[in-house]
Amino acid sequence: MNRRAIWAIARKDIRAITANMQVWLPMLILPVFLGVVxxxxxxxxxxxxxxxxxxxxxxILRMLEMLPAGGLREAIDAxxxxxxxxxxxxxxxxxxxxFMLVPLMTASVVSADSxxxxxxxxxxxxxxxxPVDMLSLFVGKILASLIPAVGLSLATFAIAAIAVxxxxxxxxxxxxxxxxxxxxxxxxxxxxxxxxxxxxxVFISARVATFQAAYxxxxxxxxxxLLLLAGQLTGVILLDSLVVTILGLVLGVINFxxxxxxxxxxxxxxxxxxxxx
Amino acid sequence: xxxxxxxxxxxSKSFQNRSVLSDLTYSxxxxxxxxxxxxxxxxxxxxxxxxxxxxxxxGGEIRIGGYDPIHDGDxxxxxxxxxxxxxxxxxxxxxxxxxxxxxxxxxxxDPKRPAELLEEFGLADAAEKKVGTYSTGMxxxxxxxxxxxxxxxxxxxxxxxxxxxxxxxxxxxxQIAELNRRRGTTIILCSHLLQQLEVVCQRYVFLLGGxxxxxxxxxxxxxxxNPQITLEVETDLPLNGDGYRGVAARRLxxxxxxxxxxxxxxxxxxxxxxxxxxxxxxxxxxxxxxxSLYFQIQEATSHE
Numbered sequence: 001m002n003r004r005a006i007w008a009i010a011r012k013d014i015r016a017i018t019a020n021m022q023v024w025l026p027m028l029i030l031p032v033f034l035g036v037v038x039x040x041x042x043x044x045x046x047x048x049x050x051x052x053x054x055x056x057x058x059x060i061l062r063m064l065e066m067l068p069a070g071g072l073r074e075a076i077d078a079x080x081x082x083x084x085x086x087x088x089x090x091x092x093x094x095x096x097x098x099f100m101l102v103p104l105m106t107a108s109v110v111s112a113d114s115x116x117x118x119x120x121x122x123x124x125x126x127x128x129x130x131p132v133d134m135l136s137l138f139v140g141k142i143l144a145s146l147i148p149a150v151g152l153s154l155a156t157f158a159i160a161a162i163a164v165x166x167x168x169x170x171x172x173x174x175x176x177x178x179x180x181x182x183x184x185x186x187x188x189x190x191x192x193x194x195x196x197x198x199x200x201x202v203f204i205s206a207r208v209a210t211f212q213a214a215y216x217x218x219x220x221x222x223x224x225x226l227l228l229l230a231g232q233l234t235g236v237i238l239l240d241s242l243v244v245t246i247l248g249l250v251l252g253v254i255n256f257x258x259x260x261x262x263x264x265x266x267x268x269x270x271x272x273x274x275x276x277x
Numbered sequence: 278x279x280x281x282x283x284x285x286x287x288x289s290k291s292f293q294n295r296s297v298l299s300d301l302t303y304s305x306x307x308x309x310x311x312x313x314x315x316x317x318x319x320x321x322x323x324x325x326x327x328x329x330x331x332x333x334x335x336g337g338e339i340r341i342g343g344y345d346p347i348h349d350g351d352x353x354x355x356x357x358x359x360x361x362x363x364x365x366x367x368x369x370x371x372x373x374x375x376x377x378x379x380x381x382x383x384x385x386x387d388p389k390r391p392a393e394l395l396e397e398f399g400l401a402d403a404a405e406k407k408v409g410t411y412s413t414g415m416x417x418x419x420x421x422x423x424x425x426x427x428x429x430x431x432x433x434x435x436x437x438x439x440x441x442x443x444x445x446x447x448x449x450x451x452q453i454a455e456l457n458r459r460r461g462t463t464i465i466l467c468s469h470l471l472q473q474l475e476v477v478c479q480r481y482v483f484l485l486g487g488x489x490x491x492x493x494x495x496x497x498x499x500x501x502x503n504p505q506i507t508l509e510v511e512t513d514l515p516l517n518g519d520g521y522r523g524v525a526a527r528r529l530x531x532x533x534x535x536x537x538x539x540x541x542x543x544x545x546x547x548x549x550x551x552x553x554x555x556x557x558x559x560x561x562x563x564x565x566x567x568x569s570l571y572f573q574i575q576e577a578t579s580h581e
Contacts, residue, residue: 008381016369122365126423128331129364130382131354268350272331 002136009132009140013114014148023113027152030105034098035156036163039091043167046087064089075179084171091164091177096185096239097229102156103190104222107149107197109215114144115205116214119275134266142198149194157186181241188248196251197221199258281340282307282431282463283328288337290323290487297323298487301337305480308461310453312474314571315484321467322361324484325433328465329359342431355384357431358424360417362439368409372400372419375408376426383427394422399448413440421449425456432456432464438473446473453477471567481567483574490578495567499541502573506538507563508547514555522550535563 017023064076064085079085118124127137157178164177204217228247231237239247283305290298298320305311315321326332328341330350339346341353366375376391385391395404398418403411411419417440424432434453438446454477456462468474474481481498483491491498509529514521516528524547525537538547548560 002384004384005382008378012367012370012378016367020369121368122363123367125331125361126364126366126379127382129329129354129359129361130379131351131384132382133351268331269333269347272326 001139002132005130005132005136006140006143009127009137010143010147013110013141013144016113017110017148027106027109031102031152031156034102035160038098039095039160039164040167042090042094043087043164046090047083047168047171061086087168087171088176091168092179092181093239094232095160095164096181096244097225097232099153099157099160099185100189100193100225100228101222103149103153103194104197104225106152107145107194108201108219108221110148111141111145111198111201112205112214114141115202116210119205120210122275124275125272128268128272134268134271135263138202138262138266141202142195145198145201146191146194149197150191153190153194154186157182181239181244184241184245184248189244189251192248192251192255193225195255196258199255199262202262203258280307281305282309282342283465284338284340285324285328286338288324288327288339289335290320290327290332291335296487298327298334301487301489303482303489303492305463305465307463308457309480310457310464310466310478312478312481312567313465313467313484314469314471314474314481314567315467316469319484320487321484322363322435323487325359325361325435325465325467328433329354329357353431355427356429357433358427358429359433359435360420360424360437361433361435364420366408366416366419366423369407371405372408372411372415373404375419376423379423380426385426390426391422394425395419398422398452414442414445417441418445418449421452428460430462432462434464435467436469437466438468438470450477471571475567483571485575485578491574495570498570498574502570502577506541506544508536508538508544508560509563510534510536510548510551510560511558512551512555514551522547532558 017027076085076088079088118127161178165172165175168176200221201214205214228237228239232239237243281304285301285303288298288301289296301320301324313321313324323332327334327339328346330346330353333347342356344350344352346353366372367378370378372395373391376394380388380391392401392404395401398421400415400418400422403415408416408419417437421434421437424434432453437453438449441449450473453464453466457464457477466474466478475495480494481492482489493501511533513532514534516526516534520526521534521536527535529535536547538544544562548557551557
């Protein structure tokens with residue numbers, strides 16, 4: 001592999017995002033909403049409007065009831081009032097699927113542009129004429145999407161942590177977010193889910209000619225996360241650290257299979273033929 | 278015997294059952310500038326792509342610098358620079374940023390090289406401007422600068438002067454000739470603008486319908502096709518009728534005549550005779566060019 005070329009490709013693509021406000025500004029809307037606005041609203045609503053909204057809290061209460069014995073049970077039981085418990089669960093569990101959306105969306109947008117955009121603008125031909133092996137080209141492209149997706153997710157999470165704790169301060173007078181539940185999410189699920197979105201886009205981009213088409217198709221990977229979200233909100237699934245770790249491992253296996261397929265198909269002449277207009 | 282830098286033997290290629298190249302055989306010596314001629318759609322660009330390993334031949338053998346383009350493509354791409362019509366730059370990046378990016382891809386060690394090349398190609402003032410704002414000619418010059426980044430041993434230039442103004446054409450052709458003279462770069466020059474190639478190319482390959490229909494040096498081809506020669510002469514010879522000493526003649530303008538001779542060998546005797554009859558200021562052979570040869574070769578091929 002050609003390290004210099006890998007980083008040159010990754011750097012170029014990342015700069016193309018950061019240099020263009022029309023590109024990065026819309027990309028920030030979702031993280032800001034999911035990572036800052038939504039958590040604050042959630043925490044404040046459960047903190048001060050609980051009685052008024054008790055009917056709507058049923059899913060959370062059900063979730064509290066079905067908690068198995070263990071770390072979480074103890075953590076919840078340690079809190080004196082139902083108010084504490086609900087806010088703790090709302091912040092630490094209900095937000096989980098939303099934090100899967102951030103890397104997913106970012107990785108989809110960036111990789112759709114990174115792969116299909118290169119074709120659309122006629123620059124892929126210039127790249128293929130350069131003495132860069134296909135693996136290096138591919139790795140550079142993956143990094144170009146993975147770094148912004150993971151980076152933006154972690155940054156959003158850091159801001160969310162501050163926002164949630166600040167909003168819950170009157171109730172807790174201390175830090176209550178994040179709990180250990182988030183560790184496998186940050187270290188495993190977010191990189192894996194980003195990689196999945198990227199690999200999915202690689203497959204799509206090999207078949208469609210434009211960024212638009214790739215982006216539309218790439219949006220499909222969002223469906224499973226919406227299912228998780230629905231499951232979580234209705235109390236069917238509880239995304240605790242074990243479930244999250246398993247989810248991360250499953251994503252890892254899917255990525256491994258996809259990666260094998262992509263690597264098998266890495267062929268300069270096929271890629272070249274796909275961009276000839 | 279000169280070592281061959283580029284060798285193609287019986288190469289064929291078709292796209293969706295439509296044959297684009299058939300039985301293509303030619304070679305280019307190290308340090309040679311080869312003019313690759315043919316009308317649009319004759320297979321020039323396909324040949325360049327084959328030689329760079331971005332498309333696979335259906336049959337035949339290709340060797341570039343001793344390497345096979347499909348198996349050792351990166352070796353070939355490391356020693357060759359390429360300028361094609363369809364390959365683009367990143368429009369949202371500056372000219373300098375584009376060259377720096379490709380310097381990374383081509384493993385160029387000298388960090389000053391991109392700026393030096395921009396200077397050399399008259400783009401120093403536009404170095405910090407986005408390529409999207411460049412004119413066609415500027416993009417073409419940037420493309421040449423990119424092709425030369427890693428001081429390649431082989432240069433593939435597909436229509437390098439298309440879209441350039443006369444000054445740009447002169448500059449590019451001068452650069453090409455200089456590069457060949459100073460560094461011994463082997464150059465393949467594709468074009469349909471024939472009169473430009475004449476200045477720089479040492480040998481020609483004529484392509485038509487995916488086949489090599491003729492190849493050789495200009496003098497060899499002239500001797501073979503023995504084209505009728507038109508001589509433009511500045512003289513005060515009075516012309517009566519449409520001939521002079523058995524040679525077809527016509528008046529172009531006062532003081533300038535055009536004579537049609539059968540061969541190059543007939544010129545010296547003809548001019549000696551003319552100088553005896555009238556004052557002679559200048560004489561120029563006007564169709565001793567590729568263009569007329571090109572049409573003659575094409576015509577000869579279509580009659581076969």
